[in-house]
Amino acid sequence: MACVLRTALQGATRSALRASRFSVTAAAFRSETQQPLAPLSFAVRSSADIRFAESHEWFKAVGDDATVGISDFAQGQLGEVVYVELPEVGTKFKAKETICTLESVKAVGEVYAPVDCEITEVNSKLDDEPAMVNSSPEEDGWLVKIKYTGDAAGLMDRAAYDKHMETEAKKE
Numbered sequence: 808m809a810c811v812l813r814t815a816l817q818g819a820t821r822s823a824l825r826a827s828r829f830s831v832t833a834a835a836f837r838s839e840t841q842q843p844l845a846p847l848s849f850a851v852r853s854s855a856d857i858r859f860a861e862s863h864e865w866f867k868a869v870g871d872d873a874t875v876g877i878s879d880f881a882q883g884q885l886g887e888v889v890y891v892e893l894p895e896v897g898t899k900f901k902a903k904e905t906i907c908t909l910e911s912v913k914a915v916g917e918v919y920a921p922v923d924c925e926i927t928e929v930n931s932k933l934d935d936e937p938a939m940v941n942s943s944p945e946e947d948g949w950l951v952k953i954k955y956t957g958d959a960a961g962l963m964d965r966a967a968y969d970k971h972m973e974t975e976a977k978k979e
Contacts, residue, residue: 857945858962860921861971862903865945866962868955872927876949877909877918877940880972886913888940893929893951900924902957907950909940918950922957 858866863881867874882888890910900906900920909916929951933939940948963971 858921858959858964859968859971860919860962862919864918864921866921866959868959871954871956872952873922873924873955873959874949874952875906875918875921875924877916877944878968879944881916882941882944882948885909885916886911888937891933891937891940891950893931893933894926896926896929898926900926909937920953920957921962922955922959924953924955924957926951927954928952 856867858868859878860866863878863884865876865878877885888909888911892908892910894900894906898906900923902922903919905917906920906924906926907918909918930939930949933948933950940950942948
């Protein structure tokens with residue numbers, strides 16, 4: 808699982824941080840009158856809020872809105888994406904209907920609606936850079952944003968999706 812680790816500084820400027828690096832290594836030599844170093848806190852961004860369909864689409868919901876794309880596994884199977892055909896904003900889809908197609912050097916792949924939905928935005932950056940689907944499938948390579956009305960309860964969390972992929976691999 809890929810997690811992004813960011814360091815947030817509390818009450819310290821960049822120059823103070825640089826100075827504090829020396830202070831950390833020389834902590835035993837500080838006098839008792841010196842101020843303690845500003846504490847560092849770490850924030851971990853997890854993909855726990857991303858859900859997956861059996862057909863390898865990911866779904867990240869915020870309220871009744873969601874972002875949809877394909878999983879890292881799916882982009883790897885598809886190969887280098889060279890063209891993305893996205894739907895029109897306002898188009899409505901039922902769950903499991905094709906919402907867009909991805910053309911790669913190997914094949915043409917269909918992307919299915921994970922739930923009943925209406926397209927509210929498309930990733931227009933993919934017109935110029937379709938390979939973003941490969942380089943960042945679960946972040947910058949998102950395909951569409953939707954307003955969903957269907958039930959997302961049937962989608963899998965990351966752990967269940969990983970088990971699903973293992974089961975599919977054993978079938979092959």
